[in-house]
Amino acid sequence: MSNKDKYIKVFTKSFGINKDKLKKDLKYNSISKWDSVGHMNMIAKLEQEFKISMEMDDIIDFSSFKTGIRILKKYKIKI
């Protein structure tokens, strides 16, 4: 599975959404399941999937699907 597929899977599984929902750059708090708890669950799943540990500033900055792609580059993960 490619990194992109893994990344999309984390979002669709975490928030119970179809991947079509990600085309328009899904944002924090734009759907009910991406709330504070959903955010922390999604971050934990990303860390597990990509075997990384994210810094606090990156967790705060991770405010959308697209922003996350940029942030993961810091951890040498190309989506």
Added chain:
Amino acid sequence: MKKSLNSTELLEFQPNRYPFLMIDYVTKFSPGKFAEGYKNFTNNEWFFPIHFKGNPNVPGALQLEAMAQMLTIAITTLPGLKGKVTHALEHNVKFKKEIKPGDKLVLKTKVLKWNRGICDGTAQGFVNKKLVCEANMKITIPEILEKFLPKK
């Protein structure tokens, strides 16, 4: 640190107060791992006259609160967290038997995961060694959780 907390000592780690303090004694605990203790229910409890007249029993919501307060002790005894306010996020609870005036509810809680202000844990309540309630719980210290959330 001591490994038990009497009714006065536990107030340092648990911000709830009468009439909402639902634990009397912490018999043993390990910060970040578990907390166990009990709540004695007497006829003097404020809710027994109204829940229910002729058949007093402990409301399920308060049983859940007792379990959450004991789990909180397992977290707030960690360094730097004494007395912090916790909030419930998600609970999945089962009530198995009524708790009556005169019963001693023994509470056993375990921390499954504590990370970035969120605690996943389990709790069980026993009366006379019989399981009367149990829950999978997710609680948070909002003050910590909020530090990790996007601001936009």
